[in-house]
Amino acid sequence: MAQARLSRRKVAALLADELIAGQNVTNKLAAYLIESKKTRELSLYVRDIEAALSDRGALLANIASSHQLADDTQNTIVDYLKKKTGAKNVYLRQDVDPSLLGGVRIETPDQRLDTTLRHRLNQLTASKM
């Protein structure tokens, strides 16, 4: 991990492999970023790790909705994501945002699905001439 010349994708792939193996990589990633003075690139590394996990069949999806999602709704979303991406395992990271009004926003490393009413209202407002 002390290889400062490793590319971000390679680091992300290594960490993704370790995550799949059940290891905690948080400390390693933090140490690497501090040592290589790349703490500002944290979000980029996280995104690349998520992409690498997705390539390995483990999809991490960020879910945002106005209400806490019920279990059956989460299962519906997981099934949808598995079918859509071919991932074996899907992990949801939920976020409740009342300003979304309704619907759900699903973000994966390479896709984004926004069915929230807030998004539709924004689209309607953006259609102004």
Added chain:
Amino acid sequence: MTNPLYNFATTEHSASGDIFTSLGINGQMLLFQAVAFLILVFVLSKWVFPVLMKAVDDRQEAIEASAKAAEAAEKKAADAEEQLHELMKEARAEAKDIVATAKEEANAMIASSEEKAKSRAEKIVQDAHEQLEKDIIAARKALHNDTIDLVALATEKIVGKSISESIDKKIIAEAVKEQA
């Protein structure tokens, strides 16, 4: 019967014996007067008549010159009058042409002005139509945008309060189903 005149002549002739004497004519005196007359004629013809004749000739020449000058002046006046008539005729013709040209130019200017005014009026009307259409489009856009804002605001206010968890669940399920 005897003629009385014949008697008288006979009587007188016989009385004097010389006719000049009887008539009271002195021969010497007669000769003297004849010579004086000749001298007078000579003097007059030598010094007086030429001067008088010259004066008369000069006067006549002056009169003739004056007459010629008057005739020439009259002719010149006639020529001048004729020339004046010609000039007046030409001036009238020229003035007529000028007036005609001015009328034509004025008509052309009026026609041009009318054409310009017409085209300008048409341009104004066209601009007004275009501006009106722009205003209508702008008003429609404003109405459209205001309606969107109003709908968005109303939807946000109404839906934000009325949507329940069950409805939200249904919405999410339908959305996922649509995407699948």
